[in-house]
Amino acid sequence: xxxxxxxxxxxxxxxxxxxxxxxxxxxxxxxxxxxxxxxxxxxxxxxxxxxxxxxxxxxxxxxxxxxxxxxxxxxxxxxxxxxxxxxxxxxxxxxxxxxxxxxxxxxxxxxxxxxxxxxxxxxxxxxxxxxxxxxxxxxxxxxxxxxxxxxxxxxxxxxxxxxxxxxxxxxxxxxxxxxxxxxxxxxxxxxxxxxxxxxxxxxxxxxxxxxxxxxxxxxxxxxxxxxxxxxxxxxxxxxxxxxxxxxxxxxxxxxxxxxxxxxxxxxxxxxxxxxxxxxxxxxxxxxxxxxxxxxxxxxxxxxxxxxxxxxxxxxxxxxxxxxxxxxxxxxxxxxxxxxxxxxxxxxxxxxxxxxxxxxxxxxxxxxxxxxxxxxxxxxxxxxxxxxxxxxxxxxxxxxxxxxxxxxxxxxxxxxxxxxxxxxxxxxxxxxxxxxxxxxxxxxxxxxxxxxxxxxxxxxxxxxxxxxxxxxxxxxxxxxxx
Numbered sequence: 111x112x113x114x115x116x117x118x119x120x121x122x123x124x125x126x127x128x129x130x131x132x133x134x135x136x137x138x139x140x141x142x143x144x145x146x147x148x149x150x151x152x153x154x155x156x157x158x159x160x161x162x163x164x165x166x167x168x169x170x171x172x173x174x175x176x177x178x179x180x181x182x183x184x185x186x187x188x189x190x191x192x193x194x195x196x197x198x199x200x201x202x203x204x205x206x207x208x209x210x211x212x213x214x215x216x217x218x219x220x221x222x223x224x225x226x227x228x229x230x231x232x233x234x235x236x237x238x239x240x241x242x243x244x245x246x247x248x249x250x251x252x253x254x255x256x257x258x259x260x261x262x263x264x265x266x267x268x269x270x271x272x273x274x275x276x277x278x279x280x281x282x283x284x285x286x287x288x289x290x291x292x293x294x295x296x297x298x299x300x301x302x303x304x305x306x307x308x309x310x311x312x313x314x315x316x317x318x319x320x321x322x323x324x325x326x327x328x329x330x331x332x333x334x335x336x337x338x339x340x341x342x343x344x345x346x347x348x349x350x351x352x353x354x355x356x357x358x359x360x361x362x363x364x365x366x367x368x369x370x371x372x373x374x375x376x377x378x379x380x381x382x383x384x385x386x387x388x389x390x391x392x393x394x395x396x397x398x399x400x401x402x403x404x405x406x407x408x409x410x411x412x413x414x415x416x417x418x419x420x421x422x423x424x425x426x427x428x429x430x431x432x433x434x435x436x437x438x439x440x441x442x443x444x445x446x447x448x449x450x451x452x453x454x455x456x457x458x459x460x461x462x463x464x465x466x467x468x469x470x471x472x473x474x475x476x477x478x479x480x481x482x483x484x485x486x487x488x489x490x491x492x493x494x495x496x497x498x499x500x501x502x503x504x505x506x507x508x509x510x511x512x513x514x515x516x517x518x519x520x521x522x523x524x525x526x527x528x529x530x531x532x533x534x535x536x537x538x539x540x541x542x543x544x545x546x547x548x549x550x551x552x553x554x555x556x557x558x559x560x561x562x563x564x565x566x567x568x569x570x571x572x573x574x575x576x577x578x579x580x581x582x583x584x585x586x587x588x589x590x591x
């Protein structure tokens with residue numbers, strides 16, 4: 111049996127769309143040829159040299175979420191973020207165009223190609239670039255491609271009814287956006303009234319059926335400040351990130367007036383399905399502000415809280431404001447109680463933060479200790495979130511107990527600026543990861559701590575991991591898309 115998975119966050123179109131700029135004649139053109147770098151099906155070989163570079167520098171110089179890898183690994187649905195890269199990622203710390211050595215550093219880190227970087231230097235309209243990325247993705251949706259001797263395809267959809275969860279020749283794509291900078295046009299303007307008008311008008315366009323495809327959820331903020339809310343520290347890990355970027359964070363910043371208008375506009379369902387809010391990249395004060403807003407205005411409407419990709423701190427809220435990007439225990443409880451989802455990000459920099467359990471747990475002589483230890487960093491996110499829900503006897507709004515294993519999903523962030531766990535490099539390795547996660551769950555179920563959880567039905571290792579990698583995501587899509 112081929113096990114399937116659902117990924118709630120990846121950037122599969124980022125590299126191929128960017129590389130379409132390598133020739134003026136191919137800008138924005140996708141391809142069904144798996145041999146062309148501008149094809150979303152193009153898979154770069156994960157060579158030994160690239161693995162060593164990643165291990166030493168945390169820089170990932172190969173594709174992770176290309177559709178060939180995704181299909182090979184059993185992807186059924188991918189939540190694909192189509193947002194344009196923020197210009198600040200390729201500008202100097204002073205906000206100016208980079209000199210040659212600075213450009214090389216950014217290209218090394220991001221891997222999008224110099225022509226695309228040069229284009230971003232001159233970019234004046236994010237929304238226009240967003241629409242071009244949308245068109246790139248839609249242009250070959252439904253067209254057949256040969257992968258491993260089989261004719262397969264991808265289909266971009268915006269409703270669960272359009273997804274055949276049993277199909278074995280189709281990868282379904284659900285569009286999302288990471289950062290509401292995407293709604294900014296005429297970037298040169300600083301007039302607040304004009305910016306507000308632009309943003310709300312572009313949100314309205316995206317929600318109109320004529321736009322072509324409605325996103326499932328949007329994160330109001332990404333790495334840099336566009337006037338919506340406070341941002342968490344996302345680019346400070348690793349020496350390359352410290353050299354290249356200055357995020358100018360303010361831990362005390364909460365959701366701003368424009369951010370409140372944005373959230374209301376996205377969640378409005380007067381004329382069709384809501385666009386959900388992804389809390390990823392908000393700082394702690396903004397996240398807490400959102401939970402208050404949710405409780406006051408949206409919980410009664412059964413709006414779920416989305417954390418598309420992230421990890422836990424394994425601690426409770428601190429007494430002071432912080433720019434911590436990982437989630438505190440109280441936040442995981444709020445997500446679970448809202449029937450939301452907590453996407454576990456396959457980024458070693460996030461997964462290895464905090465203390466929880468031992469990587470040597472359950473490791474026996476003769477087994478592959480390396481992969482068991484690395485997979486534990488993923489498993490402990492599932493385990494710790496489940497135990498937090500169980501210990502607090504968390505309840506949904508209707509008074510029913512939350513199933514501790516019902517809300518964790520994969521949110522890999524592949525082809526974003528991530529440092530994958532060695533061995534679990536790409537979507538193609540998801541079956542490999544799944545096998546080790548089952549071993550982790552099996553050992554957990556032998557521990558005294560697991561005995562208290564026996565009152566939940568079908569509590570076996572295979573079911574827990576199947577929920578995490580597929581069934582929880584399927585349920586969330588059927589309920590909300």
